[in-house]
Amino acid sequence: MLRLAVLVSGGGTNLQAILDGIDKGTITNAKVSVVVSNNKNAYALTRAQKAGIPAVCVSPKDYENREAFNRALLETIQSHQPDLVVLAGCLVVIPPEMVEAYPNRIINIHPALIPSFCGTGYYGLKVHEAALARGVKVTGATVHFVDAGTDTGPIILQKAVEILPGDTPEVLQRRVMEQAEWVIMPKAIDLIANGRVSVAEGLVQIKE
Numbered sequence: 001m002l003r004l005a006v007l008v009s010g011g012g013t014n015l016q017a018i019l020d021g022i023d024k025g026t027i028t029n030a031k032v033s034v035v036v037s038n039n040k041n042a043y044a045l046t047r048a049q050k051a052g053i054p055a056v057c058v059s060p061k062d063y064e065n066r067e068a069f070n071r072a073l074l075e076t077i078q079s080h081q082p083d084l085v086v087l088a089g090c091l092v093v094i095p096p097e098m099v100e101a102y103p104n105r106i107i108n109i110h111p112a113l114i115p116s117f118c119g120t121g122y123y124g125l126k127v128h129e130a131a132l133a134r135g136v137k138v139t140g141a142t143v144h145f146v147d148a149g150t151d152t153g154p155i156i157l158q159k160a161v162e163i164l165p166g167d168t169p170e171v172l173q174r175r176v177m178e179q180a181e182w183v184i185m186p187k188a189i190d191l192i193a194n195g196r197v198s199v200a201e202g203l204v205q206i207k208e
Contacts, residue, residue, distance in 0.1 A: 002030040002193040005082035007090040008037045012044025013177060014088035014109055014185055019051055021186030030193040034080040036073070038092045054080070060092075070095035084192060087146065088185065091123060099148055104199050106146035107192070109185045111176050113158055114142040118151035128169040128176070137163055139172065141180035143188040145199065154204045156197060157184040 006015050015035060021027035035048035040057040048055035058076050063069040074097055077085060087094070087108040099106065110118055110127075117130045117139070131139045140160040147153040159180040163172060191197045196207040 002084055003033040003082045004030055004084050004086050005077050005080055006032055006035045006086045006088050008035060008042055008044035008088050009039050009091040010042055010089055012047045014181055015044050015047055017182035017186055027186050027190045030189055033082055036076060070097060074098050094146055096148060099146060104145050107143055107188060108146050109181050110142045110151055113140040114151055114155060120150050125169045125173060128172045132167060132169060139163055139176060141176055141184060143184050154199050154202055156188045156204050159184050
């Protein structure tokens with residue numbers, strides 16, 4: 001049984017997609033062991049509590065410096081002994097110590113087709129604003145392993161989403177979540193939980 005630590009910063013819609021996937025059986029051989037947020041007011045923590053899952057807030061505001069916060073975050077996650085760390089709308093920069101502690105065991109969902117509209121500064125609505133400003137016809141979402149860079153780790157799954165005339169960043173954000181993020185994040189977790197994902201020379205291989 002793959003133990004998941006899910007890191008969130010806001011409402012937790014991707015967390016809900018994971019919980020729903022486990023309940024429906026589209027994610028097998030996995031369970032959420034803890035939900036951790038940097039924001040004490042994140043509704044994701046309430047979602048976790050309603051599901052009977054430990055919900056913990058580790059906020060940078062409660063520590064004297066970033067190093068102390070990073071240490072507390074890593075120690076909190078390690079205390080729950082996860083097999084996979086899932087960044088599901090987590091706006092905290094993951095410290096190098098965590099990447100080193102969980103090589104190819106941290107995954108992230110990004111609301112664009114990497115390598116487009118990714119990297120430093122591209123998060124939340126900013127991603128969709130940039131896609132609309134560029135005039136692209138297709139966007140989407142990407143699930144990837146986390147490495148030392150920003151949105152640079154090996155790609156596991158991607159799903160394209162059409163941009164429609166009249167889209168606003170908010171409308172596009174919702175469509176990307178519904179049509180891509182909530183689909184490929186649970187699928188990626190299921191693939192990993194069932195031993196169907198491997199990484200070789202920086203590339204992901206998926207077993208049929």
